[in-house]
Amino acid sequence: MRANNFFASVFLTLLFSAFATEAQAVKGDPCNNKFMDAKGNLRPDMTRAYVMHELFDIYRKADKHCDGHLTEAEINDFESSIDVTAKIALTEQYVRSNTAAGRPVHLDSSGEPPLTIVPTTIEPTPLPCMADSYFLLRNAAEDVRIFSCPKDFKSATGAQFGYSYDGVAQNISWTAKGFAAADFVWRNSSAPEGPYVAGYAFAPWVSFNRLTNSAASLRSKQTDLLSYGATAELAFGRVLGADQYFRATAQVNSDFEGDAKSWSVTAEWQPVSNDWIPAISAPNPLTQYATWELDPIARSIYSVRLEDKPIDPIFATRGDTFRAGPVLALSILPVHNDMLVPHWLQPTVFTTSFEWLEDFYNHRTYRLLNSTLNFPIDPDGHLGVQLNYQHGQLEETGKRVNQATAGLAAKW
C-alpha cells in the first residue's frame, strides 16, 4: 500500500444484535429508596447504613430497618429464613449421610471440601426465555426448540452488515449475513398422568448471505443467497413412556432477485425417554465415569430443484427427490464431576452418527457416517485434538465424501 496514492479502505460495519424480550432481573437492595432523598441524592445521615449495605451482603439481606445495624431480631429472622434453613438442612443431610457411611467430608487446609457441598442457590432459576414469542437476529441459524432457550444475545454472534471501499481496486463492496426468526413457543405447565401435549414451537425465518462488488473484475466473487422458511416442533408427553417429538422444516432457497433455486420439506420423529431401558435420547451410564446416549431419528426429506444448473447428485435423474430413513447418533462423554473425572478431561466428546436414506423416486440409497472426537491433551487447557471422519454421501447434495481430518487447537 502506498500512503500517497492509496486511500485507505474505509470500513464501516454496523453490528446488530438481537434484543432480549425479557427485562433482566436487577439485583437491588430493598433499602435503596431509604438511602436517597426526594431528588435521588444520598442522604448524609444514611451514609453509614449505605456503606454497610455496599460492603456486606448480609446487611442487604438482613437489615430490615435499613439503619446499618443488625439487631438480634434481624439476625434471628435471617437465620430462620426458608432460604438459609433449607441450605443448612440439605448440607447437614449430605454430611450426616456420608459420615455415617464411613465417608467423612474432609476439608483441606483452606477449609475447602473435595466438592462444593453448600448450594449457593436453591430457588428455581428464572428462564431467560419466558416470553411466548421472541425475535432473533443472529449470524447463523439457531434451531427453535420447545424446552431450551436460544443462546443469550450477549454471547451470541450477531448478524453482520458491512461496507468497504478499496481505492486501489476501485471497488465498493456491501455485505450482509445473518439469520432472522420470530419464535413462538408454548409449554404445558401441567404434568398430567396420561398422554398430553407437552409443548410446541413455531418459527418463520429468513437467512441471508449477500456480497456485492462494484468492480467488474470482482463480480465473480459475489455471493447471493436468500433462504426463507419455517420450522415447527411439537412434543407429546407420556406416549409409550416417552416424549414424542415431531419436527418439520420447509424452506425455499433463492437469491435476492427472487429467483427460486430449490425448495424442500423435512419431517422428523424422535422419541425421548428416561424410562426405557436403555434410555433413548437420554444419558445411560458407561461405568460411573462416563455416559452414553443413543438418539434415534426417523427423517424424511422432499426436495425440488427449480434451476437447471448446477445439478447436485440427488437431482441427477429427475428434478425432485423423496428420501426417508433412520438416523442413529451415539455420543459418549465423561461425567462432569471433579471427584470422578479430572476437570481438564471433562470437555472430551465422542460422537458418531449414521444416516441411511432411501430415495423412493430415484431408487438410490444415501448413507453417511460422521464421527468426531474432541480430546484435550493438556491439563492446563492449552492444547486439544479434534479428529473427524466422514464417509458416504452428504445429505444436502448427495455428493460423495470420504474425508478424515485431524486438527490441533492451541491457545495461550
Add this chain to the structure above:
Amino acid sequence: MSLYSVSIGDIEDDVTSYFSHRFGTDLSALTPATDVKQMYNFSADAWAQLGDTLSGLPWMRHLGVRLSHPDMMTVTTVGQLSFLIFSRMQHVVTAKPATPVTPVNSLMRLSPHALAGGTPKGAGKPQKAKNGAKAKAK
C-alpha cells in the same frame, strides 16, 4: 388421619439415590450443589422429560408432587430439585401434634433402590425425621 413427616433432607436422599442408582455414582459425589443435569450430560429435551419420570417414582407419588417440563427447565442441581419438590408438597400445620406423626422413613422405603432389594454402594442409613420437618396429611 395419619400424618407423615418429610424433611427436605429426606427428599434430598431420594433424589441422590435415584441418580446414584441409575448411573452407579457413589453418593459422596452427589452434593446439594451438584449440577446433575450437567454432570450426566442431559440434553434440554431429556432433562425436561425427566420430570415425568421422577413424577412416576413411588416416593414422588407418595408425596403427591408432579413436576412439569417447564419446572425442570428451572432446576439443575440436587438442592434446587429437592427444594422444588419440597415446596410443592401440600403441608399441614397443626398447633399441637395431637396425632402421632409417623416418619416416612420408618415405613416401607419407596425409593427405587429399596424396591430393587438393595442399596447403592456406600448408601447411608435411613435418616429419622428431623425437628421441624413438615407433616404431610394423608
